[in-house]
Amino acid sequence: MIQRINPFAPIYHKINNGKNEEKYHKIIQGGGNALPEYLDVELTNLCNYRCCFCPTGTNAMQRMRGMMPDDVANAIVENVRKYHIAGVRFIRWGEPTMHPKYIEIMEHVKKAGALIHINTNGSLLDKEQMRRLLDIHLDSIKFSFQGADKGTYNEMREGGDYDRLLEIVRTFYELRGDREYPYIQISTTLTSEGADQIEGFKRDIGDYCDYYNVGYTKLNHLDVESMGIDEEKKEKIRRLQENEKINHKYREVCTEAFDKLSINWNGDVTLCCSDYDNFMIVGNVLDNDIKSIFNCNATKIYRKAIVNRQYGLIKCCRECYETIPLTE
Ligand SMILES: C[S@@+](CC[C@H](N)C(=O)[O-])C[C@H]1O[C@@H](n2cnc3c(N)ncnc32)[C@H](O)[C@@H]1O
Ligand code: SF4
Numbered sequence: 001m002i003q004r005i006n007p008f009a010p011i012y013h014k015i016n017n018g019k020n021e022e023k024y025h026k027i028i029q030g031g032g033n034a035l036p037e038y039l040d041v042e043l044t045n046l047c048n049y050r051c052c053f054c055p056t057g058t059n060a061m062q063r064m065r066g067m068m069p070d071d072v073a074n075a076i077v078e079n080v081r082k083y084h085i086a087g088v089r090f091i092r093w094g095e096p097t098m099h100p101k102y103i104e105i106m107e108h109v110k111k112a113g114a115l116i117h118i119n120t121n122g123s124l125l126d127k128e129q130m131r132r133l134l135d136i137h138l139d140s141i142k143f144s145f146q147g148a149d150k151g152t153y154n155e156m157r158e159g160g161d162y163d164r165l166l167e168i169v170r171t172f173y174e175l176r177g178d179r180e181y182p183y184i185q186i187s188t189t190l191t192s193e194g195a196d197q198i199e200g201f202k203r204d205i206g207d208y209c210d211y212y213n214v215g216y217t218k219l220n221h222l223d224v225e226s227m228g229i230d231e232e233k234k235e236k237i238r239r240l241q242e243n244e245k246i247n248h249k250y251r252e253v254c255t256e257a258f259d260k261l262s263i264n265w266n267g268d269v270t271l272c273c274s275d276y277d278n279f280m281i282v283g284n285v286l287d288n289d290i291k292s293i294f295n296c297n298a299t300k301i302y303r304k305a306i307v308n309r310q311y312g313l314i315k316c317c318r319e320c321y322e323t324i325p326l327t328e
C-alpha cells in the first residue's frame, strides 16, 4: 500500500510552529506586506443537507445565500497567482459540490499555483465528477461523517445516508487506484457514541482513506433560539447540548486570525473560518486584493484583541467554542 503524506502538511507545520504574539508583531512590522499562508473559500453557503449541528443546516445563518459568481472566483485565482498562495481549501459554510462550476474553479486555482483541498458531505459525487477531480490533480479531499454508524450519522445529518456515503468513499478510493493524490481523509465528530461504535466506524472506513480523524461535535456554542427549524428539532439539539461532555481546552491565544483569510461566496473576507454570519468581515476581494485586506486596519484591531485575549470585544469570539471554557 502506498503511504501518502498530506500535501498541506508543510503549510500546517509552519503555522503550528509559530507563536501568535510573534506573528502579530511581524505582521505589524511588515509595513503592509504580510500575506496569508492559505485561503479558505466558500463556493456556496447553500446545502442539500440539514445537519442539526451546523448553522447552514439549521438556518441559524442569517446572511444571504448564494453561489460564487465568476468575478469573485476570478479575483481569487488572480490573487493566488499574484501572491503565490500555497494552498486553497474549498471549505466553509455550505456544500461546495453544489456549485455548478466547482471543479472548473478548483482547476483554475490549481493552475494558478496553489494546492487544492475540498471538504464535502460526498452526496453529489458521481463517477464522472470523481474522474474529473482526479484529472485536475486534486491534492486533498475530506469526506465529512458525523456519529459513528448508520443510526447516529443519519440522526445528525438530515438528508444523508451513512451506507450511501460509505459507498461513495469506497468508489472514490478505488478510482484513485495507485495515484499519489488526492490524499483522502475522513472526519467524524461524536456526541455520546461508545467505544464499540467507534471501533465499528474505524472498521467501516479504515481501509478506504489515508487518514481519519474522530473529534467531538460542538453544540454548546449554538444559539438554538435563532435557528430556523421546528420546535421538535430545537428540542433535540437542546438535549444534545445538555449531554455534551467536552473536556475542551481553553486556547491561550486563538490561532485563527494570523495565517489565513476566509472568503465567502460573494467575495466578503472574514478573519475567522468559524465566522458564519459576517461578524469579522475585513474586506471584499472585488474591492481590494488579499495583501491589502490581510494588512488592513480592521485586521489589526481584531488581532490585537485576540492577542490580548479580549475575546469579549468581538461578537464572534465571545460566543466561540474556542474561547468558552465548557464545564466538564
Ligand atoms: C460546515 S461543513 C462544510 C463542508 C461540507 N458541507 C461538509 O459537510 O463537509 C465543514 C465541516 O465542519 C464540520 N462542523 C460543522 N459544524 C460542526 C460542529 N458544530 N461540530 C463539529 N464539527 C462541525 C462538519 O462536520 C464538516 O466536516
Ligand atoms: S452538509 Fe456540511 S454545510 Fe451542509 S448542513 Fe451539513 S455540515 Fe453544514
Ligand code: SF4
Pocket: 254, 255, 256, 257, 271, 272, 273, 274, 275, 306, 311, 316, 317, 318, 320, 321, 322, 323
Ligand atoms: S471566533 Fe473563535 S476561532 Fe474565530 S478568531 Fe474568534 S476565538 Fe478564534
